[in-house]
Amino acid sequence: MILNVENINVHYGAIHALREVSFTLSKGEIVALIGANGAGKSTSLNTVSGLLHPTSGKVVYLGEDISNTSPQEIVRRGIVQVPEGRKIFAKMSVWENLEMGAYTVSDRKVVDERMESVFMRFPRLKERRNQPGGTLSGGEQQMLAIARGLMAGPKVLLLDEPSMGLAPILVEQIFDIIREINDSGTSILLVEQNALMALSIADRGYVLDTGRVVLQGIADDLLHNPFVINAYLGGETTE
């Protein structure tokens, strides 16, 4: 088990955002957290990233409790989040954005190697390396956001709504990339509203509703679960 979230409760002031949420991520897995708006998906990711700290419960990463570790230390240890809405630095060039992603890496050689491999994976970004990030299209910005995440050399990649606001063809492309990244050994925790896409590439899934895990299981089983079909897949079977 690379990541083990045990019964965490998270509060925003008086608002109880997560109630006794538990989930696990094994090495090499893709795990999807699905659910509607406000179900607590992003809150879960932000708690793993250390932006929020649980009021009770534990986040255990590689056997160590990281519930109260700072976000920068968590990045250093290998959990990297690609935030919702991409959040690239619009005024910085593509190249500078990637450099920012490698902020925790002090070895210049490693940074250059990763830059090289990221440009291999995303040739589009190489073409536009000197362009300000804000001038890229939505799909390219998502690629940049993922590429920037990879620059830190993550063991666990947290992806928050990577398909948000993208045309279906781009969504396919992004999910292919996610699968490739996973094939090369990175464990992935994926938060998605697009439950169909998420479950189709995930090994396992968790369904969140108003801050609770209401359902969990093998992704394929969830895809055929009548509750999931009704609530998140538009009530149609997907076969």
Added chain:
Amino acid sequence: MNESVPLPIARKGSQLLKYLRPTFGVVVLLFILYRLYSVLVIRHEYGADTWTRLLITGLIIGGVYALIAIGYTLVYGILFMINFAHGEVMMLGAYAGFFVFEALKSIKVSSEPPLNFSNANPVISIIIAFAVGMTVSALSGFLLEKIAYRPLRKAPRLVPLISAIGASIFLQNAAQLLFSPQLRDVTNPEILRRGIGWKILINGSNVIIPYTGVFTFALSILLLIGLYIIVRKTKLGRAMRAVALDKKTAALMGIDVDKTISQTFLISGALAGAAGVMWGIHNGLVYYFVGFIPGIKAFTAAVLGGIGNLPGAMLGGLFLGLIESMGPAALGINFQLKDVLAFAILILVLTFRPSGLLGEVLSEEKV
């Protein structure tokens, strides 16, 4: 993407304002043109020698303003607040410089001929003065943020602003109590004695380019270049820019946001400290209120250049220095009105171009 739609601001009398503003602008412009014409073309009040003197004064004071203005702009860029205690940070640097020179002056190197450390090793003395001044100011900026601003990080934006004004008043009064309200005369090493300098002959009269002025200006430019390199080329600079753009995402990149904010205050404090020591060396007088006017002037310079914009603060500082020294002459008004002129500029910029000369349009997200 969270596309936030700006709400239309319904303002009473906005119709009137619409005509009032351009009318006001045209009147001001016509007045300035009329004065310029009458002073420069009809009356020929000042010769080239006077203009050169004013130009030199303007550049020197402008360099100091630019150094202080950088502090306003850096802090604004990162926390979106005006650090109104920044002038007091400069004042502490000026005092530090004064005390260093006093201490070095009291060390006797030889008695026959009488020679003190400050004159025996002027270069080292000046370096020590700047090192101490910059350190003192950097630390006070650092503590200021820790004590007066950090606990208010999540408060509404007006709250740290009020805290800043409080800190400013506190520091002025603390300095008055600690160092007494008397005006202190800074004793420079002989090589930087005030009032002497290179003489050039213009229009048959001597124009002095003071050594202290040349030194002050050169050092300001060096520090500005150094700062620009730090912000543009180093990892620290990149972290500062990322934190300024988006704190949450910066944290997700592994940047320690709190540390970066502290470092920003250290850097802007150090620059203000250097400005303070320069002020002491060039103008000679240090007292508890010495940071107030330069502080507000530098704030004006930062607004003039576009607050949050680094090259803007540098140019705004130099520009304000020049306007202040040459403006009264060009408009044919009393030289004591230079402060009025500087603050009139603040009002004009805020009225007509709130984003400043080089200003960027602030995104909704930032505000």
